[in-house]
Amino acid sequence: MSDTTHSDNQAPIEPLLKVRHLSTRFKTDRGVLTAIDDVSFDLAPGETLGIVGESGCGKTVTSKSVMRLLPDHLTIYGDDSEIMYKDLNLVRASAGEMRKIRGDKIAMIFQEPMTALNPVFTIGWQLDETLKYHTDLNKRQRRERVIEMLRLVEIPNPEQRVKEYPHQLSGGMRQRVMIAIALSCEPDILIADEPTTALDVTIQAQILDLMNGLKRKFNTSIMLITHDLGVVATVCDRVMVMYAGRVIESGSVGEIFHNPQHPYTKALLESIPKHGRKRADGRLPTIPGIVPSLWELPEGCRFEARCKYSDSDRCIHQEPELRPGLSDRPVRCHYALGSPDERPVNLTASAAEGAAG
């Protein structure tokens, strides 16, 4: 867990995945709902990017958009939305092109492995399916590879386990099988959507340890979607924080944890109980109120109603843009935290000339 190789300096490594202006809208009975709005980020080779936020913030929609797992007939992507994987824009890719990429180049693991695995096929069959589709290996070679993959994810007695069905495995084992399936074609990118949320902490530690080991072995880039900030601190290199469908801040994991600039990020970090630092008054700092409904988004900043720094008409009436804050990383706030005296600093005043638009 000491791989912080690409942290500070943005070395000119070509990102593996470039997401630009990704907006995903859904056709519903009530009209068109914008689930995520103008999301842009890069994923570098071998990097682990954490996407953090509370339920409904759009983190799962972001990952499913990248995998194009959302129902095509109900989903509208923005006109200028781009998800560039190598030279292919996944937003406009055909179903055939996506089938070649899914499972082979970009693979995904889900929160609840029991619903993601097919209950009527053995786990050996399910691992074999991916290999059959994406590789030229013959039956015997595939069987060897299946057992090798199960051994790699530390499933004891893999020769026997291939014949078992998902219900015969424990929750941790099922998640290992999911990881084995996802990594069987050695993908460039692994998308992990709350991979440990349904698991106990000791099993979570096993899975996180496994993911870190496999990342080192295959140099896979990981997009880790989670609401657990402890998990983020343990495995991520960079973090993107989302709120109500918007990216509100991103930076290296150290910057986000030690010098959060957006009031939401700061409040979120403060509101989790800290191990070993018991508060004398027994109370936790809270964020008042709840996340706004995506149907009734405010005119101005989406966090304004819950923000203790909001004191201006501008926060109420004008949504801030995502622009470089005090330490040159993007923050979506008219004011940004992190100045020495802990008072919000007017960002737009100092960067008014630079930000034209």
Place this chain on the structure above:
Amino acid sequence: MSLIEVRNLTKRFPIRGGVLNRVINHVHAVSDISFEIASGETLGVVGESGCGKSTLGKTMIRLLEPTAGLVAYEGEQITGLNHSEMMPYRRKMQIIFQDPYSSLNPRLTVSATLKEAIKLHRVLGDGDSMDDYIDTLMRQVGLRPDDKRKFPHEFSGGQRQRIGIARALCVRPTFIVADEPVSALDVSIQAQVLNLMKDLKDELGLTMMFISHDLKVVEHFCDRVLVMYLGHVVEELPTDNLDRDAEHPYTKALLGANPIDDPDDRRPLTVLQGDVPSPINPPAGCAFAGRCELATDRCKVERPVLERKESGRMVACHEVA
């Protein structure tokens, strides 16, 4: 004096099978657990899923009938009381569930849900107004009095948990079992609900048992904690300094497996091998022996009992002096 006293509490669930549907085996959910809770204290119970912590909470207040053992409330034994004798104690001992949506009746308004319990337990005197009482309760849990006319589906998760809390409080209990009350909530909402529970506890002088799988939440909220593993309490310790005080290898592993909220502190997480054994045929010796680094031959055959160690703390382990 302790408010609650639990002695050798055991709960086994029968498994039926075969042609005659006879009892063929048992799930050993809670095995021989003893502890006390002082008045005003908050006792935490942690453990992984399936360790029996929820069963313990429900058996203690007799939502489940214990297989063996006894529970006393203010020195009065409540195990063995019949339905009507139990009624006053049911009022004094309430529970808050993890998922407030499935524990609230979707066809009843909040006000109807609260009224049912208030009437059943005759909480109000003749002159008291039901509406005023419910309004006060709503305010107490941070909801608007007007919200009482709404149905559970009209509320967000955090608000629903506030209703769950109001439902527990409406009969003016002294003891509350909170079974994973914040596990289903988002981080920012979790902090709101924990603060609310803390305020109400102080204001009303409640005694609580707080069940959770999240050691950080228990550490924050509780005075003392029981660590459970496969139906047994393996350690009992104060929450002031868990890292210093933990002695049982399982408690230490649980602490070490918790991700640290500091990206600069990337010490490897403690990784326990293997899974929890099945509670249907629990091992003869220490239940944790199969995953424990310190395990000896003795651990595999002889079950350690929870006993006071040199440090003065209660630990169930042969290898702790």
